[in-house]
Amino acid sequence: MLCMLLKNTENNMNKKIINPEDATNIVKNSIVKRRSKDSRLKLFGRVAIGLAVCFLLFLFYSIFTKGYPGFFQYYVTLDINFDRERIDPKGDLSDNSLFDGDASAIVNESLFFIIEPKGRKEKKLAKKIVSSGKDVRIAKMVKDDPGLFGTVTKVKFALDDDIDSFLRGYIKRETPESERRISDKVIGFIDKLNEEGRISYEFSDYILSGSASGNPEMAGIKGAFIGSILTLSVCLLIAFPLGVATAVYLEEIAKKNRITEIIEVNINNLAAVPSVVFGIMGLAIFISIFGMPRSIPLVGGMVLALMTLPTIIISSRAAIRAVPPSVRDAAYGIGASKLQVIFHHVIPLAMPGMLTGTIIGMAQALGETAPLLMIGMVAFIVDIPNSVVDPGTVLPVQIFMWADFAERMFIQKTSAAIIVLLGFLIAMNALAVYLRKKLERRW
């Protein structure tokens, strides 16, 4: 039958059109092939999505399992005798007076009382068990509540990062003493503290409220978090109005000619320029020519704004182009001026699309490290920035720096910081979705 069909078609080659019965047969014969192509495409699509989901799940699993312990750390509880004479010699709670005080010695005495170190060498080792932030912690406590003076109160102190790593099992007891970072003596002290029930594993009060620190147990991401918020705010304030204005001008006002075409091509090219190039440009222009200080979120935001501008312009133009021409006709037809058409109709209708593009750009900017290294935001800054002109750093740079440090505990801190960064990102995207829905709901 197929043979006949072929013969038929051959005969029909000379004719211009195939007769309907033959056409039906040909279609019927080819349908199986076409259907299998369809189902193959479907299968490929499903496999691709499945793989993507697997990778994503694996990514989240590994980051969360690694990063989750980073939010916790080991503490030791000590009975502190809040002796005003020794902690606050001048008695006025001033920083000077507290600094002159002897809080560290009080903590050490309390510690020695439990673990009973013998001799100068052992005492020296024992002193290192508690993190060096102990005096700062006591100073803060008495400042918040001067009523503590004269009492004996249980206070929790962070343990040194090596001890922390030992307690987590990263430093093993079985390893020969010469090859591990803590000595048998110190392990003995820790066992003693454990017996007394003095050691606890708790949510870290440094990770979310501390800033960069050389001591891993005291390092936190607050400084970088605030830095990120400040930098992104500057970026948004510059890039959004500028990007939208450019898109509106190119789509609605400019005549389509050679010059606008060249501008268009260049904007599209800029979107593909590696971000580090923008960093070098920022360094050359903002810092070298304009003489702005290094490491400040203002310059960082400006550099990131340059980087996100093309993304915002391109998506805004697409959003403007998607506004139905009938709405423009209606507005022009009733006598609206160009400005009124743009501000009353085009921008409100294009806003959801523009916002999506902006959030994508912002998310990109949030995760950007390279250009910020160029303008010096990689500096080790302990102070939390209060304004856009205070030196600061941002989350991805902080992650980059921590990942580079030798101490074992920074691995957890790095993962914890990544979780915070991802949380920030998800929050931003959620905001974008919310804004979109809200703006689109107006019919």
Place this chain on the structure above:
Amino acid sequence: MNSKKNDLKSLELTVGDVFSKNARLKARNVNVFYGENKAIDNVTIDIGSREVISFIGPSGCGKSTFLRCFNRMNDTIDSCVIQGEITIDEENIYDKKIDVVPLRARIGMVFQKPNPFPKSIYDNVAYGPRIHGLSENKEHLDNIVEESLKRAGLWQEVSDRLSSPGTGLSGGQQQRLCIARAIAVSPEVILMDEPCSALDPIATAKIEELIHELGNEYSIVIVTHSMQQAARVSKRTAYFHLGKLIEVGKTKEIFTRPKHNQTEAYISGKIG
């Protein structure tokens, strides 16, 4: 003098009486080009005040293009060039001194596809008066909106839901909303570009009735594909073919005794 001569030249092409005694809009020797392409070829016609005139002709004959010349909607198309002269009350609308914004307030337009703004019914009608500053206060604006909706025959249907979206109305209601929006700025002329082509017969009948009523107050130019519609709503009819104005005359005469053989061919269904 020169323009008189040109008039005559144009008359050679056009059959019937292009002039009107109390003309509001006058088009003289209008040519429209889209790039190289000539869309309108030397058209001369008057549009009287309080007159309903329909433009008929086969698809692509340029009737919509010509209609859009009257409120300069073709300005928004970059490649479009217009030659000749169109005057409203003896003022050339293509004069450099003329601002297109007040012109479009004088000459309203209703489009082929109903295109209410994605705003409330109230805001749709109030938009024109607002941007032109036609209302003194909120109360006055309310009155304008109510009056416009009444004239457009929509008030009864929407008076209880003025704040609901205009895009939620039915097609016919949307088109009447667009008409209300156009008359809210008190224009002198209303241009209608196939206003019923997207509507069902019942909605069409309502719009036609409305056009008939509005014809007592405004000059209305309506482009239509339906000859029956032209016959029902207009007093004068102009027949376009391939960018040329072939014949103008009283609607009755055009449909019963066309003078030009092309008109006759179109009316009797031989072309178009």
